Amino acid sequence: VSAPGTWLVPPLASILTAMLLIAAGELGGASMAKFRIELARWARAGVLARPAVHGLVGVRDVDEQVIDEALVKFDAGLRLFHLHAEGMGLVIIATTMTAATAARSDRVRRTLVTLLTVGGAGYPVGYLLWSGLIPYRGVEAAKATAEWLVWIPFGGASLVAAWWLVALVGVRLIRRA
Amino acid sequence: VLFVGALLVAVGESAGAVGGGLRPQIAEYVQTRVVASPERHGLAGSAEYDTEVIAQTVYAVEAGLSFLHTHAQGLGPLVIFTSTMAATVVPWPWARGAVHALLALGALFPAGYLAYSIAVIERGREAGIETAERYVLTPLGSAAIVGLLTLAVLAAVGRRRRRAA
Numbered sequence: 234v235s236a237p238g239t240w241l242v243p244p245l246a247s248i249l250t251a252m253l254l255i256a257a258g259e260l261g262g263a264s265m266a267k268f269r270i271e272l273a274r275w276a277r278a279g280v281l282a283r284p285a286v287h288g289l290v291g292v293r294d295v296d297e298q299v300i301d302e303a304l305v306k307f308d309a310g311l312r313l314f315h316l317h318a319e320g321m322g323l324v325i326i327a328t329t330m331t332a333a334t335a336a337r338s339d340r341v342r343r344t345l346v347t348l349l350t351v352g353g354a355g356y357p358v359g360y361l362l363w364s365g366l367i368p369y370r371g372v373e374a375a376k377a378t379a380e381w382l383v384w385i386p387f388g389g390a391s392l393v394a395a396w397w398l399v400a401l402v403g404v405r406l407i408r409r410a
Numbered sequence: 411v412l413f414v415g416a417l418l419v420a421v422g423e424s425a426g427a428v429g430g431g432l433r434p435q436i437a438e439y440v441q442t443r444v445v446a447s448p449e450r451h452g453l454a455g456s457a458e459y460d461t462e463v464i465a466q467t468v469y470a471v472e473a474g475l476s477f478l479h480t481h482a483q484g485l486g487p488l489v490i491f492t493s494t495m496a497a498t499v500v501p502w503p504w505a506r507g508a509v510h511a512l513l514a515l516g517a518l519f520p521a522g523y524l525a526y527s528i529a530v531i532e533r534g535r536e537a538g539i540e541t542a543e544r545y546v547l548t549p550l551g552s553a554a555i556v557g558l559l560t561l562a563v564l565a566a567v568g569r570r571r572r573r574a575a
């Protein structure tokens with residue numbers, strides 16, 4: 234338990250995870266800008282190599298629309314990874330710091346910090362997975378895979394932990410009042 | 411202020427989950443509400459024109475929810491960090507209280523985007539956006555900006571005073 238007015242530092246592993254996530258987000262943004270054409274070519278080649286998966290029919294006008302949509306979603310996934318990795322890195326630092334300070338029980342503090350760190354760090358990876366799978370599985374199937382493997386478990390963990398933290402800080406606020 | 415910061419993060423995450431998971435339901439709800447108030451939304455009875463108006467309204471509502479998600483997630487950590495900074499570097503209790511009050515008020519800024527979405531549904535796209543901007547987003551955003559600027563000035567003054575002492 235912290236002395237009044239003193240912040241407790243969250244575990245180093247949480248801080249390191251958050252910093253790695255921010256670095257990955259920045260690297261993702263930079264790579265998107267630098268290798269935009271190469272990435273689009275790779276995704277396009279992947280889509281063209283699997284016509285059945287993407288519902289390509291061999292008619293240029295129709296197929297180009299399908300390919301364009303897949304490429305837009307591929308690009309959106311990379312962008313969302315960049316945004317969420319940068320944002321969730323800061324969220325992890327702020328929330329684990331708050332949890333480390335506000336939680337009185339060791340078990341609660343450990344559980345909260347773990348959920349906030351693992352959930353927050355895992356969630357953005359789902360966007361990377363979505364983008365990476367689009368050429369192989371198609372937009373919707375890739376989205377479903379990312380949803381079930383990453384967004385729901387990791388996002389759910391982060392969401393539960395965030396509301397738990399709100400309740401914890403709220404209870405402390407009421408007790409203090 | 412800490413509670414508000416933590417609440418913002420939780421609301422932001424929930425808004426993202428709701429906005430992503432219930433997108434078709436939200437679009438359907440907005441469409442129903444727009445059709446129920448044709449005059450308010452400027453529907454003309456022409457299918458082609460009305461479809462465009464409905465699509466623009468749905469887009470504005472979704473944009474509001476999306477901004478709620480991004481701004482709440484971003485402003486939550488910012489409020490936690492800056493209020494901590496204020497507690498550390500502002501030596502005068504009354505000034506610290508004022509900065510905390512401004513930051514807490516400014517932290518409600520993302521809720522303005524929820525008001526934005528609701529106002530678009532209730533008052534029509536243009537009128538709704540104008541109402542939310544004028545009465546919610548501008549005052550709350552200004553509180554956040556004034557709070558941050560005040561913190562910067564007070565931190566500089568406090569530092570100069572500590573050096574002089």
